[in-house]
Amino acid sequence: MIEAQDYLLGPVSQMLEAELRAGVRKHGVLVWLDLDDHYSGFVDALIRLRAQLGLPYLVCAWRGSFLELLLTLEPEAGGTQKTPLLIHLPGFTQDTVRGTPLLELYEAGVRFRKALDTLVTEAAVGRVPQGQVAAFLSHADLTLAGADAWLTATLNARSGELADTLRNLPLTALMDDLFAAGAVADRLDAPGNEAVLWEHVQEATGMPADWRDTFAPVAVAKSAQVTFVSAGWALCVEYVHDLSRAPTDPRLQPAIGLPAPLVEACRTLCAHLRAHHPAFYLGVSEDTAGWLGDEAEQARAQDLGRTDTFRFEEETILAAALTALGADRWAAVLAWAGPRVEGDSFWLQREPARISAWKLVEAAARLGAAIEAAGPTLQPAADLAAAVERYRQTGFKVDQAHRHLEQRRIALLYPQVPEFEALRTRLDRVTGLWHDWAEVWALDFTALCLVSGFLPEPRLQQRTLFREVVEPLVAANGPTALFLIDALRYEMGEELFRLLGETPLTRSRLDARLAELPTVTAVGMNALAPVAQHARLKPVMTDAEIRGFLTGEFAVCGPEERKRAMHGKVGGATAPWLTLDEVLTRGESSLKQAVARARLVVVSSLEIDEAGENGVGPAFFDHAIQRLRAAWRLLRDAGVRRFVITADHGFLLVDAASGSVQSHGRKVDPNRRHVLSPHAANHQGEVRVPLTALGYEGTDLHLMMPQGTALFDTGRRRRGFVHGGNSLQERVIPVLILEHRSAAGVDTMQYGIEARALEAVAGMHCIEVQVVSRSQGALDFGGATEVELALRVPETTAVQVDLCQVRGGGRLAGGGLQATVGQPLELFFRLTGADDARVLVELVHPTAEAKVTPCTVEGRFAVVPSRSAPAGERTNSDEAGTDWLTRIADATVRQVFAHLAAHGAVTESEVATLLGGQRAARRFALRFEEHARNAPFGVRIDVVAGVKRYVKDRDD
Template identity: 40%
Template sequence: MTAASTAPVSAFLEQRLLAELQAKKIVIWLDADGAYTVFVDELRRRAEARQFSTPVLAFRGSFLELMLALRQEGSTIDKPPLLLHLPGFNTESIRKTPALEMYECGAAFQQNLATLVREAANGRLPLPDIEAFVTAPDLSLEKADAWLARAGSASLDTHAEWVSRLEAPEFVNHLTGTSSERPDGAIRALQARAEALFGTDAAWFRKMPELTEAVVAWLLCVEFVHDLRRPPRAPDLMRLQSLPPPTVKRCQAEAARLRQMLPEQYRTWALGVEVWLKDKEQTDPKDLGRIDTFQFEALSIYQGAVAALASGDYRQALHWAQAHEASQGFWVQHEPPRRWAWALVGEAASLGVALLEAPRPLSGVTSLEEAVQRYVESAAAVDRAHREFEQRFAALYGPLLPELTALDQAFEKLRFAHSDWSDRLARDFAQLCRQTGSLPPPEIQQRTLFDQVIAPLLGRGERVALFVLDALRFEMALELQEEFKASGVNVELRARLAELPTVTSVGMNALAPVGREGRLFPVIKEGRFEGFRTGEALVARPDDRVKAMATRSEGRAPLHLRSIAELLETPAPRLKSQVSRTQLIIVHGQELDEAGESGLGVRVFQDVLRDVISARHHLELAGVSHFVLTADHGFLLGRGRKAHSFGARGQAQRRYAYSDTDRMDPGHFTLPLSTLGYEAKGFLVFREDTAEYDVGRPPGSFTHGGNSLQERVIPVLQLSRTRASRETGLRFTLQCETAPGGPGVHRLRVRASPAREPGQAPLAFASSQPVDVLMRVPQRADVRVVPKDIIGPGASAHAGSVRLDAATHDWTEVSFVLEGAVDERLPVELVLASDANVKASPPAFYSVSYVALPQPAVTRAPATSASEAPVSPKPLGGWGARLGDEDAGKVFDHLERFGSLNEAELIQLLGNARRARSFAARFDAFRDKLTFEVQVTMTADGKRYERL
């Protein structure tokens, strides 16, 4: 027979000592009660016979003998493994002995005998039996060994013998994987084993007679009680607090394993326990821990986070959101709308915290240079957090989100807080401009950028790519900076102030070298800026700017790429040939501004930034080693912006007005053009806040032209490598397959992995790089793919794309919807962002969620062929046919299918604000004819229509 069976407590103690010796090397055992002398003497005998791996020394009345024995064991400097037993001493009395030096060199070890017996017997015998034994008089190690050995001896009851040998995972597997009909003997044995492993008792089994239900409920309740930050309130749970730590740990491990291995059954069990537990344990979410054992915990913390958002306690809301993201809570992971809601709460809380950390960024500022620096250091983070929140909102918001009304109110208050912050920042900057003027020093002027940044690079013979990106806001460059740094590029990001007004015709043309001795010569017609004169030439169009830049770059004519799309679509050999024939490459990118002006901004901004990253990479492979990315202006992003009248209709643009005379309107400030270094007469009038002027159409969420820092601070992002990158030959493959859909979403699985030629070794560095995959509907620009959620190692979702970890072989599951103003089923295509030739499509067609996407503004009407017949309007259908009203039909068809519609979406759906107002006026006339109720509420964004 083994020592573990004949002396189980001693065997348990020996294993603990070996672990301590392995970790600490020199262990000083302070045995104050002398309870282990016989055990240690046996260890010494075994050590001398080389049956125990570590030398054992013991004090047996003579310190002289002990010191001599220690000398034979070698220097303590080398720290050879050693166990020194000192009976009768504790941490105080040892200091008065010659063994003090040895004590201070080693690690003290103390072991209470009763605690040792409890831990050794835990999981073998019921807790009451263990407690009765250790509290009996004359407890000794020898008695404990004999008692526990008898308890573990074979039983005449075959059920009891078999069950008593089951470890916790085997026991739970047996309970949850077999029929509930068991012989009486087996049930009694299983109950006894549950008492030994998990601490269950007779009172618990009387409350829940069914064995599996009782044991699972006990496991969940133990986990719940020991995750609470306060004592439980339910009387049945109070005694669970006193369970020994090993028992608690065993219960927690099995509860977690049930969630992972049997999620559907776990859900049923947990909801069943919740029925009698929920009312007793409803609590403040701050009392709950990190584990959502029960659904009411997940709901309580979510409600608490939403309430914290609404009350302005953003740090608490962010703490809960981050804790849930880290814990990957069971209820959140199995309810996609709840995951989306938590993602939105996290983004909103991040914005709120950013607002708290930068309440008045320009406080104490006395110069434009200092104002720009303060914006870069603190305020830009607020604008980035706001954009990222609105991007996630556009992708994830919908009627399936839990607690939607409370969530709407929290978001509304947050948007008001951000709007107030933006107005304060704009007013503070306007006041600074009154005091110091609005023209900054040459070092941060937009008009000097070419001469100060581009010309020196060209003068050194460098090949330079200049990206002039319409509406690239400074905070967007912060995101690009992070991406480029991660890819090993040398990055330098600086800020400049855009020229006024912050419109494309000013900023884009000022980036060309059009100044003379620091002065600009604007061309203004009817209050609108058209461009600048340089000598006899007018610089007003992209080609004009390229010509102006060519005059400052000696030698070959610049290569002009008119859009990011043109660059990405140019075949690599052709692009390399074009680059080799020039020194300056100029890339115009209007995609950000076009998206913002069309109303699609937050839905596609992220896609455009990904395209910019890909475009730079394409040029680098073509032989360009230096890059400069800059913008003509930034923009303001917000909802519910007010429009104010100014003078006669048409006198004002959205964010500025031109005046022949000085003005003193309240809430405005006026700048003579001459103070801006312009050779022109007249004045520019700006609002002090972020509101717009009334130009005959409702304000959108995207605007620019004014003097706010969001509009004026532009990035100058310089990128370089010591040596231009070369094509590595690395390729990736894409695989995708269908997956079962969820509530309101489609799903597919995708994975990317390095492609290797036969015989090629794996490239570890390649698989460590993230892979961006675009999602689109082929040949259909009118339908967008919107990723809602993504589950997979190292994966993340972005607008219109997903980022995968190529180092894993696991599938990544993507939840998504198709959005468009069509009623069709369409295929989806996945394309590598870095190589458009690598594609994959799941073998399925997906329905389109009706969303009236705004279309980009058309610059000129297309020519109409005589052979093209006009398209007949579609006949009325659905609610349009029933009500005899096309616009009402569109609205009620949408509400019947999607559940809600806000005022901005109503305008998009019907085409213009006039038709939306007309519908609102007729709304009550349709109510009695509907088969469902519609509730109308007022929000910060206007009316919201919601199907009940």
């Protein structure tokens, strides 16, 4: 097909036709309101071209008769296939067209209008100096034909070999040519060509003629000066048009009234330089920012836009965000943080520590906003059911945001982060707001319990969950899985629900119940078994503590008794009781055999509670949710279609150092959040409830708890993770119910992981990672676009892995790394443990959604000692034995490192002996760092009295 532009020779008409063609392609019907009748001749030409050449769209025009136009359109209206259509209505406006028979057509299409002066400006801008465009537009007899003739003549008058080349070369390609000393750069020494180039750049960017002398009066190489001056102008244009106010520097005035196409050309050039010439962009932006000293000094965050053209913009906005955190201006902080955390800011990509700062700022603002949305008190909840519902609607979001903040704080708040002290102060303040909020809600809930009773109605009781939820599901055909997860509090269950709830062919529901008191494992876990008799419990007591409950002829005080009680209720040939680790490590056939003849499969896990008690809870919580997702998927693929996921209790995440502490008699009497006493005594700041009021039979003990979120003084080291009391965080437990109509389905393509260590940045380790398809002949659309990965330390469980941030083809979500298949990314992480060590790290696919071969990254990574590491656990991977030696390919080099591991040092002469000569010793020295990366200990080089030694770090 012959294109219309081949016959519409005028450059202005060509641009108009291209815009119309794109419009009808996108919208189907375009109704052109041509009030001043500038375009009737052009439209008549289009009608002739449609008849002669077959334009890809129909053109109809009103020429005085509505009937004639409607008759022309009638064949098209009755067809089965709708042809893209342009209807030209000269002399009409959006108001006058409503009084015509064309109203139905008008409302069915999309309105198009184009002022002639706007069209001419868009066609000429970037090709003709602005002054000439303005002079032409000032003529009173402006017509489309005249505009075509003028622009054609103007362009022809400026023709020439270089001018013609530049006219067809995008501005970004021109810059690339000048950087690479390409064809254009080679021709700048020819007479007149430099002037042609400068004239073209001025036209393409809107740069004033005197800008070069104003911005860079010092003469340098011709191509270098063009790139530097052009980039400086483009940066200034981007900066000015991103401001919400006029610039203060008078030298920026020429950028203010620039036509939109020239502004867009400058923005495109800036983006291109940032992406493809970052070192050059860094230099020119710093030089330009220095030239604009007054702008930097007077910059205010509220005036700056979304694009940080200059470093001072990013620095100004971060400082303003920290100030706004101190003033509870959460919405403003989130507006600033959002595009910086999720976007591709040039300055943040170059300085990962700045991304860490913004992630912390965002997490703090989200917590503040959640507190504001939830309200300062639990009121107006009238009873326990209303209080639970209020917490389910708004309260849990506060605790979820608080957990996320604590997790980010552990992973990201290090002295290398910009504004470290100010940031730490702001985080402490926002955390304090959470403590205040949690205290008031806890006091309100306690007051409500004193009026309504601490034991809720049966539908909210933990003790009725098995009978009311599990048994009806088990009654259906096929096995049901019951997950009993220690300390999976409601907000974590809600996060798991969001991750699983959108599974196809699945009915999902998240309910809530109140855990039994006190909120400890021995009570909650055993109450989840069918131990209630007529809604009452008979506790088994030891040393004034509840150890379990009686049911019929036996006591339920542990996993075996819980299994016996549950199996007795639901029946079935078998009753598998699996730990979470067993589900995750068993093979596919083993899992299928385990569930094949069972009506109920119980999966138990203590790891959340154990991590919390060991002081590493926040760092582990996301990983725990990830493991639950993996176990769910494996069991679903093994044949389980119904799941119930619940907990024994929740927890409070308080400040271990500064949290409120109150005494209760001797320090050895209470637990951290409760005490059972035979004495009905009331103490200040405490609430007392007889166990009989909780439906417990056969005991006259009284339960005493702090009224709010305070801890009892036990004289022992405090942890920030606590439970046992009556706060909503401790008592509200999730009940997640999933019913699937089919197996999950695993991506059958094979994937591999490629990874290599990069240089550490801002105290964070860095590795480059890429997930690649390994399936032979696989089509691009045949597999997943993203694969979830986790980073772990295979040699020891005592090292905490904190994923900090991602740069490139991936993102952090759900506690793991979502890697885009086929795109490289950089993963930043930290390793902490009880002491110094050097460990291997391994990338694995944790959720069993695809077939992914794990990858151990070559070399070892240093572990930073942390006071929060579990007491008594050593992270030193020396305990891994000598397996690490096998990673050193050269057998003679292995001998050197085995000697180092055993004796702590080896001299240069000993190395020569072990390797078989001085030449081999020199090769060893040259590749020493490469070999040393595989050792689980650091190695330094000492020279004492002229003797060179390789010494194992931390050797005694």
